[in-house]
Amino acid sequence: xxxxxxxxxxxxxxxxxxxxxxxxxxxxxxDIAKSKTEINMDESTIKSATSALSEKKVDxxxxxxxxxxxxxxxxxxxxxxxxxxxxxxxxxxxxDQLKEPNWKPILRNKENDEQTEIWMHMRNGEPDGxxxxxxxxxxxxxxNGVGVTRLDDLTALGKMDPLK
Amino acid sequence: xxxxxxxxxxxxxxGMVYSIACSFFHNPAIAEEVAQDVFLRLYEGxxxxxxxxxxxxxxRRSTVHRCIDMVRRSSYQNEIQMxxxxxIPVGAPETDPLLQEHLRRMIAALPEKSRAxxxxxxxxxxxxxxxxxxxxxxxxxxxxxxxxxxxxxREKLMRRMKENENEPVRTRSx
Amino acid sequence: xxxxxxxxxxxxxxxxxxxxxxxKVLARTREVRAHRTISWRWLGAAASVVLMIGATxxxxxxxxxxxxxxxxxxxxxxxRITGAKVRDIQARFDAIQKRVVYPQxxx
Numbered sequence: 001x002x003x004x005x006x007x008x009x010x011x012x013x014x015x016x017x018x019x020x021x022x023x024x025x026x027x028x029x030x031d032i033a034k035s036k037t038e039i040n041m042d043e044s045t046i047k048s049a050t051s052a053l054s055e056k057k058v059d060x061x062x063x064x065x066x067x068x069x070x071x072x073x074x075x076x077x078x079x080x081x082x083x084x085x086x087x088x089x090x091x092x093x094x095x096d097q098l099k100e101p102n103w104k105p106i107l108r109n110k111e112n113d114e115q116t117e118i119w120m121h122m123r124n125g126e127p128d129g130x131x132x133x134x135x136x137x138x139x140x141x142x143x144n145g146v147g148v149t150r151l152d153d154l155t156a157l158g159k160m161d162p163l164k
Numbered sequence: 165x166x167x168x169x170x171x172x173x174x175x176x177x178x179g180m181v182y183s184i185a186c187s188f189f190h191n192p193a194i195a196e197e198v199a200q201d202v203f204l205r206l207y208e209g210x211x212x213x214x215x216x217x218x219x220x221x222x223x224r225r226s227t228v229h230r231c232i233d234m235v236r237r238s239s240y241q242n243e244i245q246m247x248x249x250x251x252i253p254v255g256a257p258e259t260d261p262l263l264q265e266h267l268r269r270m271i272a273a274l275p276e277k278s279r280a281x282x283x284x285x286x287x288x289x290x291x292x293x294x295x296x297x298x299x300x301x302x303x304x305x306x307x308x309x310x311x312x313x314x315x316x317x318r319e320k321l322m323r324r325m326k327e328n329e330n331e332p333v334r335t336r337s338x
Numbered sequence: 339x340x341x342x343x344x345x346x347x348x349x350x351x352x353x354x355x356x357x358x359x360x361x362k363v364l365a366r367t368r369e370v371r372a373h374r375t376i377s378w379r380w381l382g383a384a385a386s387v388v389l390m391i392g393a394t395x396x397x398x399x400x401x402x403x404x405x406x407x408x409x410x411x412x413x414x415x416x417x418r419i420t421g422a423k424v425r426d427i428q429a430r431f432d433a434i435q436k437r438v439v440y441p442q443x444x445x
Contacts, residue, residue, distance in 0.1 A: 039416045041409070049413040052406035060410075063417050075416045109431070116427055134423055143420050157421030158428070160414075170367075174360045182355035192356070199355060200363055207367045267349035286343070287350030318342060 019074055019144055021131070025093035026076050029140055032085055033078035041073040043146075059160045066153050072146030083137040088115060091135060094142070098131070106130075106151065113137060118151065130154070169215040174203055177220060180288070181227045187283045188231040190272035198234065202226045224288065225298045228280050235276040270317045278313035281306055 030036050041049070046067060053064040080086065098105075098119055107118040114136055121129035130148040134141040148154065165173070181202050185195035205226060206213060213222050271282055280299055284290045292310070296303045 037415070037419065039412055041413060041416065045409045046413070048402075048406045049409035052403070052410040053413075059414065059418075063414060066417065067413065073413070073416055075419060077419060107427075107431075116430070118427075132420075132423065132427075134427065141419070141423050143416075143423065154420060154424050155428070157417050158425040160418050160421045171364060174363050178359050178363070179352050179354050182359065183350075183352040186353055187350050196355060196359065199359070200366060203363045204366055204370065207370065263345060264349045267345055271346075271349065282346070283350060286346040287352070289347075314342075314346070317346070321342075 019072065019146075021094065021097045021144070023074065023076060023094075023142065023144070025091075026078070026140070026142060028090070029076075029078040029086060032080065034081045035079045037075065037077040039073070039075040043071045046070060046073065062156055062160055066156055069149070070145060070147040072144070074142075074144030074146075076140070076142040078140045080138045085138070086140070088113065088135060091115075091133070091140070094133065103131075120149075165210045165213050165215045165219065167210070169219075170207055170210045173206065173215065173219050173223070177223050178203075180220070181223055183287060184224065184227045184283055185231055187268065187271060187287050188228075188235070188276075188279060190268050194234070198227065198230050202230055221298070224284070224290075228284065228298060232276045232280060235279075266321075267317065270320055271313075274313050274316065277301075278309040278316075281309040282313045282317075285310055 030038070050064065050067055053060045053067070055061045055064060095117075097103075098117075102122050104120045104122055105117065106120050107116065109116045115133070116135075117131075117133045119131040119133075120127045121131070127149040128147065130145045130151070132141070132143040132145075132154070145154070178199065182195055182199045185198040185202075186192060189195055189198070202223060206219070206223065213219050271279060274282065277299070281295055284295045284298060285292075290298070292303045292306045295306045299306070
């Protein structure tokens with residue numbers, strides 16, 4: 001079984017769409033990755049995207065429903081050519097930020113150097129964001145959703161066609 | 165009418181337009197203002213007015229109508245009451261300038277339609293039909309105004325002269 | 339013709355306007371002409387401004403639509419990746435659950 005370490009890290013910014021966790025520590029992975037996907041969508045970009053979504057198209061309708069209330073969406077995907085291109089310790093700066101009191105873990109799993117974590121950001125006792133971190137041996141995925149308050153919202157995205 | 169023809173018309177008919185306005189108001193300043201306005205209106209509509217007789221008739225008609233309009237507007241009410249006119253001296257010669265001045269004032273004191281008819285009849289030497297076309301009134305109405313206007317002036321003239329005959333010689337009133 | 343009529347005609351005879359009257363009239367017509375040219379120029383300028391504003395708004399709307407499409411594409415990529423990862427996580431945790439619950443079936 002492939003040794004995967006997947007870190008899902010979803011960060012949530014509360015009222016402002018800015019990230020609450022600093023993703024700069026991931027920049028070093030961009031230099032060594034075989035391929036990378038970096039998406040930063042603040043509130044105005046999300047509004048702009050929402051205006052172009054069509055409910056007549058299935059996937060866009062799913063997206064439109066999911067994006068309601070989302071104020072920011074930040075994504076990092078780094079694929080590596082071989083195992084061992086990075087170490088889990090390299091992600092420590094991110095995980096250290098989750099030790100703040102307003103971060104609550106929802107799901108944490110570590111198996112065979114594969115790490116998956118889902119955290120909820122709390123503000124005044126109410127959830128106002130979600131973080132997914134997936135760290136695999138050849139891939140790091142960090143997903144940052146601002147204003148996402150239910151895992152079901154992200155689960156709905158699983159119905160989208162990945163090949164389009 | 166071209167712009168050149170318009171300039172010619174201004175020079176050719178300025179006397180006519182000014183005279184009609186002056187006879188109407190007996191006020192050179194108002195007369196000049198009216199005359200300028202009439203020519204400006206001609207300028208604005210010069211493309212629809214032909215040079216020559218058409219232009220002359222247009223100017224006469226416009227001048228008279230403008231004068232009548234101004235009289236009807238309260239700001240230009242300058243009717244002189246007959247009774248306030250100075251007396252005509254006894255034995256005034258036939259071509260006495262003072263008599264002329266009196267007559268001009270009397271004409272300027274008439275109601276505007278009668279005034280217009282007299283000015284066009286005796287100032288522009290127009291016949292009754294021409295006056296009727298200019299003022300857009302039937303010939304009978306023109307006659308009526310003509311008679312009423314001349315009768316009023318004549319009566320005033322005679323009355324004043326008779327009153328003066330019965331009085332001692334007076335100095336000219338200022 | 340009676341004397342009275344002669345007197346009336348004399349009192350109403352033509353008089354020349356003050357000197358320079360014709361020049362004053364022609365000067366005023368030149369002012370009118372200039373004003374009209376300015377007015378037409380202003381109208382033309384105003385029409386140009388309206389057209390420019392209309393064109394600018396149209397271009398801005400097109401740009402806004404283009405930006406919206408671009409943002410939408412970005413969002414869809416982000417969501418597809420997220421959807422795929424969530425499915426992976428779900429599958430992984432389903433497998434873990436089966437091994438825990440049915441170890442004999444999933445060694």
